[in-house]
Amino acid sequence: MDVIVIGGGIVGVATAYQLRAAGHRVCVVERYATVAQGATYGNGGTILPTPLDVWFGPTFMHSRQGAKSGVIRKSGFNSAVRGFERQLAALQEPEAFSRQYGLLRPLIESSRDAMTDIESRLGLEFEQSQGVLYLTRTAQEWAQTQPALELLRQFEVPHHVFTAAECAAFEHSVPTDPDFAGGVLFDQERTANCPLFTKLIKQTLDTQGGVTFMLNREVAAIRLDGQRAAVELAPRLGEVTSTREVDVINADAIVVAAGVGSLPLLERLGMRVPLHPLRLHTLSAPIAHEECTPHVAVVDAVKRITVTRMNHRLRIAGGAVLQPANQTDKVLPEAVTKDALALLGQATHDWIPGAAKISAALSWDGVKLLSPDGLPLVGNAVHPRLFVNVGLGPAGWGLACGAAKLVADLVSGVTPDLPEDTLAALRPERFRG
Ligand SMILES: Cc1cc2nc3c(=O)[nH]c(=O)nc-3n(C[C@H](O)[C@H](O)[C@H](O)COP(=O)(O)OP(=O)(O)OC[C@H]3O[C@@H](n4cnc5c(N)ncnc54)[C@H](O)[C@@H]3O)c2cc1C
Numbered sequence: 001m002d003v004i005v006i007g008g009g010i011v012g013v014a015t016a017y018q019l020r021a022a023g024h025r026v027c028v029v030e031r032y033a034t035v036a037q038g039a040t041y042g043n044g045g046t047i048l049p050t051p052l053d054v055w056f057g058p059t060f061m062h063s064r065q066g067a068k069s070g071v072i073r074k075s076g077f078n079s080a081v082r083g084f085e086r087q088l089a090a091l092q093e094p095e096a097f098s099r100q101y102g103l104l105r106p107l108i109e110s111s112r113d114a115m116t117d118i119e120s121r122l123g124l125e126f127e128q129s130q131g132v133l134y135l136t137r138t139a140q141e142w143a144q145t146q147p148a149l150e151l152l153r154q155f156e157v158p159h160h161v162f163t164a165a166e167c168a169a170f171e172h173s174v175p176t177d178p179d180f181a182g183g184v185l186f187d188q189e190r191t192a193n194c195p196l197f198t199k200l201i202k203q204t205l206d207t208q209g210g211v212t213f214m215l216n217r218e219v220a221a222i223r224l225d226g227q228r229a230a231v232e233l234a235p236r237l238g239e240v241t242s243t244r245e246v247d248v249i250n251a252d253a254i255v256v257a258a259g260v261g262s263l264p265l266l267e268r269l270g271m272r273v274p275l276h277p278l279r280l281h282t283l284s285a286p287i288a289h290e291e292c293t294p295h296v297a298v299v300d301a302v303k304r305i306t307v308t309r310m311n312h313r314l315r316i317a318g319g320a321v322l323q324p325a326n327q328t329d330k331v332l333p334e335a336v337t338k339d340a341l342a343l344l345g346q347a348t349h350d351w352i353p354g355a356a357k358i359s360a361a362l363s364w365d366g367v368k369l370l371s372p373d374g375l376p377l378v379g380n381a382v383h384p385r386l387f388v389n390v391g392l393g394p395a396g397w398g399l400a401c402g403a404a405k406l407v408a409d410l411v412s413g414v415t416p417d418l419p420e421d422t423l424a425a426l427r428p429e430r431f432r433g
Helices: 010-021 063-069 079-090 094-122 139-154 164-170 194-208 259-267 334-351 393-412 420-426
Strands: 002-006 025-029 071-073 129-136 160-162 182-191 211-214 219-224 229-233 247-251 253-256 276-286 297-300 305-310 313-322 362-370 377-381 383-390
Touching: 002 010, 002 229, 002 247, 002 259, 010 025, 010 094, 010 194, 010 211, 010 253, 010 383, 010 393, 025 247, 071 334, 094 139, 094 194, 094 393, 094 420, 129 139, 129 164, 139 182, 160 164, 164 182, 194 211, 219 253, 219 259, 219 383, 229 253, 229 383, 253 259, 253 393, 259 362, 259 383, 276 334, 297 334, 305 334, 313 334, 334 362, 362 393, 377 393, 377 420, 383 393, 393 420
Parallel strands: 002 025, 002 253, 025 211, 071 313, 129 297, 253 383
Antiparallel strands: 129 182, 160 182, 219 229, 229 247, 276 313, 276 362, 297 305, 305 313, 377 383
């Protein structure tokens, strides 16, 4: 089949890879000059989400913690944002959290298999490094992480629960003064460079053939009729066209994997999805003192701030800002950006003092979609020829590979190797009542 994938982030590129592997001819349409320029560009580096990474559950955005939750709220009196927060708050209840994570777990496992398969076939080097240490400050935060630890035991995820002293003994760059509650080490989980991985997959696809990358082109609309599907391309920058001269590409199937750009495309098809944009920040900081630099990635478990070594720099990611959806394409007020970056700087200073030269760091911010039930939207929607792969959340890299395999199976008419309840929980149209 001829399949168009809209979006050249990790999700679109991984989807193109799996579609080609399933024998389809693929065209990826990306509005920037190359791939990995959206949320993928700022990726913090953790590959597969553990129960401590998912952006829902007892430790996520607890209202009583305010700014200490690591999420800056700029919602004002916007009722849509308030509604979204209420839905996420319901998942703070340990039973609801466990149920939802249980539904996601098969996708995580399938993503792990898909990543292993890609790596064994292609032998890619994308700055992989092993070991992630999650740290928790207070006794109250430690108590909140217990349902996640229970899930780690239940799903037999290899991990070590450490006291503060054990954390410091394992990772000498973490100080024990002031005291903190403890940590969890995943010695088998990995971090790496997501934009590099995405570009290497594209490079492989360029060499192998079967996938065309149409860069610098934006999809303006999707057309669906009984027999065929097509995308309408927006005029190139500076191009003058009459409305009759619109570029249209036909296909047997279309996959929407355009990150935050998916929302207007789906809305024009009458599909309103309650995904909420969340703005995240990164700092890329030169290493200040090599002896203070951690040998594993360090994560502030409650604030969800990740510090990962990438070559000679530390990438510090997090500093989420929740704002009304209609303001997402506006530049954040300077003071808000400052607060978000201060969260990143402070977490780095607290957990690994002396490691990063924050004053010389380069900052970046990007938008990621979060769903109110914490799960992505992956599957068929609206029309038999339309597929959606969006909302993978701020822990979306690893999931992208499994979600891509699921979409490729569905496009190919193959029964996916995931439980029925997981497939239903991921269904893009589940919010339609
Ligand atoms: C700061 C930050 C840190 C993060 N850290 C982590 C982490 O440590 N681990 C993790 O797993 N995840 C992390 N994430 C999340 C992860 O990076 C995302 O889930 C993932 O990159 C989403 O990929 P995507 O392809 O859906 O979106 P994007 O990367 O945004 O790609 C979408 C692409 O679609 C293109 N596009 C949009 N509309 C159109 C259109 N109409 N026509 C043509 N092209 C279009 C865009 O230009 C863009 O390139 C982080 C995200 C951010 C922002």
